[in-house]
Amino acid sequence: MGESSANGSPTSADAAGRALAARVADIAPFQVARVFERARQLERAGRRIVHWELGEPDFPSAPTVVAAGKAALDAGRTGYTETLGLPVLRQAIAERYPAAVDAGRVAVTTGASAALNLLAQTLIDPGDDVLLADPGYPCNQGFVRAAGGVPKRVPVDARTAFRLTLPALRAAWTPRTRVVLLASPANPTGALLAANEIRAIVEFAAAAGAVVVMDEIYQGLVYDERDPDPFARTALGLDDRVFVVNSFSKYFGMTGWRLGWLVAPPWAMDAIDRCAQNLYLAPPTVSQHAALAALEPPALAVHEARRRVLARRRDVFLRGMDALALPVAHRPQGAFYIYADISATGLPAQAFCGRLLEEFGVAAAPGTDFGSHRAEAHVRFAFTVDEADIRRGLERLGAACRAMIGSPR
Ligand SMILES: Cc1ncc(COP(=O)(O)O)c(C=O)c1O
Structure with a gap:
């Protein structure tokens, strides 16, 4: 039973309890959305954040794609x-x-x-x-x-x-x-x-x-x-x-x-x-x-050039990770993510991502967003930002590892 307000009418929690389908209780929120919102908050407060959390490259759509969209609008x-x-x-x-x-x-x-x-x-x-x-x-x-x-x-x-x-x-x-x-x-x-x-x-x-x-x-x-x-x-x-x-x-x-x-x-x-x-x-x-x-072909040439940029970013990222104490769980052959094993830090994924963001200004997705199998031991870094931000993020990640490894949970 939900609580009633002083005049006996149902509270909004009570109404929601009755109106929402039972199935929605099983739908988990994205932790990465919370990471992103917190990162934005920190930016508004003047912090410089490295965004490794989102599965979306930093490129706008190719110029011919944008032009075709505009032309479709103009043509009604x-x-x-x-x-x-x-x-x-x-x-x-x-x-x-x-x-x-x-x-x-x-x-x-x-x-x-x-x-x-x-x-x-x-x-x-x-x-x-x-x-x-x-x-x-x-x-x-x-x-x-x-x-x-x-x-x-x-x-x-x-x-x-x-x-x-x-x-x-x-x-x-x-x-x-x-x-x-x-x-x-x-x-x-x-x-x-x-x-x-x-x-x-x-x-x-x-x-x-x-x-x-x-x-x-x-x-x-x-x-x-x-x-x-x-x-x-x-x-x-x-x-x-x-x-x-x-x-x-x-x-x-x-x-x-x-x-x-x-x-x-x-x-x-x-x-x-x-x-x-x-x-x-x-x-x-x-x-x-x-x-x-x-x-x-004009847009495909742009997409192909961007694939090569992403390939370079992946290699820079992987070389940087080699130098850190965090092993890459799997060398990615595709997509734009690095799935890193953070068990050496002794922190579960969400706590690791929390500290990484709050203390070191790097936003990342905890493994717990993607399942439960050894999820606490992993985080996902997206190489959807430019090489300068990858290098900046790697420096900060290095500092975070030095601070966290051996620190109490
Ligand atoms: C594996 C996979 N499938 C499907 C989607 C959904 O993508 P969209 O609806 O933007 O095409 C995503 C988005 O990140 C994804 O990673």
């Missing part, structure tokens, strides 16, 4: 589009993949977020188990729960280079497993899955009556290949049964335009269309016109 393209996106954009996305993809299998969505939510609504029944990596992208659990599913986190760590492997999936499999959610490159570790591993997982899942959703939002952001084609590394073409999610947010530098896509087997498209009609009506129109430009 402000109404709805088709639910699954502009046919010309679906076609342009389909044509980018190395193995021919039918444009009818592409759905344009409001970010990868909407693609993941649509797939959760389309594929998961109440009580179904969904296997996902721990650590992994935190919102996936929310999508699964919103569809009534049960997220089952499968621990991954340095022993498998943070890859969710078939043996680990087999061990976690239950009769209610309906969906396996993979990501490559992965957040927060930058781990990559090999083609043969993906193929084996899709085979196994199909034989067991389950499907695989592959999150490729960091596709294109890989660093150890010469002249990589940003669309080459994909689960599409390995097996037609896989569902692929992608986005214009990361490689294409368009986080705020809120645009992504999915590619699904043909048999699922009608159901996805019906869900999308009901949940979203259509993805953002101006953003779709801008995205057409993002797939054209």
